[in-house]
Amino acid sequence: MRRGIAATALVASLALAATACGGDSDSGDKAGGPVTITWWDTSNATNEAPTYKALVKEFEAANKDIKVNFVNVPFDQAQNKFDTAAGSKGAPDVLRSEVGWTPAFAKKGFFLPLDGTEALAEQDKFKSNLLEQAKYEGKTYGVPFTTDTLAFVYNKALFAKAGVEAPKTWDDLKKAAATIKAKTGVDGYWGSTAGYYAQPFLYGEGTDMVDAEAKKITIKSAEATKGYSTWLSLFEGKGLHKADVTADAYAHIQDAFVNGKVASIIQGPWEITNFYKGSAFKDKNNLGIATVPAGSAGKAGAPTGGHNLSVYAGSSKDKQEAALKFVKFMTSAKAQETIALKNSTLPTRDDAYTEQVKADPGIAGYQTVLSAAQPRPALPEYSSLWGPMDDELPQIASGKESLDKGLSDAEAAFTKLVPDFSK
Helix, strand or coil, X not given: CCXXXXXXXXXXXXXXXXXXXXXXXXXXXXXXXXXXXXXXXXXXXXXXXXXXXXXXXXXXHHCCCEEEEEEECCHHHHHHHHHHHHXXXXXXXXXXXXXXXXXXXXXXXXXXXXXXXXHHCCHHXXXXXXXXXXXXXXXXXXXXXXXXXXXXXXXXXXXXXXXXXXXXXXXXXXXXXXXXXXXXXXXXXXXXCCHHHHHHHHHCCCCCCEECXXXXXXXXXXXXXXXXXXXXXXXXXXXXXXXXXXXXXXXXXXXXXXXCCECEEEECHHHHHHHHHCHHHCCHHHEEEECCCECCCCCCCCEEEEEEEEEECXXXXXXXXXXXXXXXXXXXXXXXXXXXXXHCCECCEHHHCCXXXXXXXHHHHHHHHHHHCECCCCCCCHHHHHHHHHHHHHHHHCCCCCHHHHHHHHHHHHHHHCCCCEC
């Protein structure tokens, strides 16, 4: 999943204005002719969308009575665009919805419940934890389409040259980074200042930004403060790259890693294809993938991410029926296998992890860390909490704010996003 930082800028926003309306109009459908549905795909336009376009053509060939209007919407714009469109008119019939958006849109009544529909006819084939993330108040509002989590990714050759192994704890990482710097001249680790990438440090202390069940904001708890203190400590020291708080930080970190200028980073499987394009990973087997290091509570894990395919509740009945058939096709074992092989993304159903799929070392590696992935709470506002963290963490990492001040400001922002939560 793109966390609003790796979204494609290749698709002009004018394409949306020219898009046929999904749920508010049947003007494109002639009596007795094919039903036209609109799908907003939010994937990378270069690396992923071509595969989806090919599958759309395959679906249309097998379903002559349905046409699919494929629109690739930049990920970092899609949530607001859909929110606006669904609240007025012009929403697509199908949305590739980031898992964090699903409960939020379901709460607003924008998504159709899918329980008992054709789209979930093979419900038992999907990973149960991913189905749970597609639910809101007991009903399922999306079919898992792609899944991901963060992992500790490293350059095996540099680690071997330094005589170190993948770290089990953050303290291990500090020691390994110093050794790698001494033995190879390359920084051992480069961390991110984005809120999503700091999440494993909270999990390592057994906490989260909020306690959804207790309806309590925990961003300034002793455990959270300790987690962020560890995160902050990884920007200073031998072999630890200083914080990059520029607008292009994501690209800088990624470029350094794929070209062997830094030995390890925290990253998700959406970058597998780009890893292989770098000089350091021409041999795909040089890519090391491990569970993120554990914190002082002995826990290791990262957020479960990914996307669901959801159907717009405001579409006409014939469009909804066509959309349900389309969603079933796109999430079938065959389609999931094709997507994995072409895009190097992780399938959401076990029967799509064929031997051919697992032959990709990137997919095989990330599959091993999925068991440590932590599902997000079914809180509609949860994904919006990373916004304040994206504002505050760079300020903290650059030394412009103290950790206490930054977390206090984040806490104040949270009180507006979840006003019924206590501190």
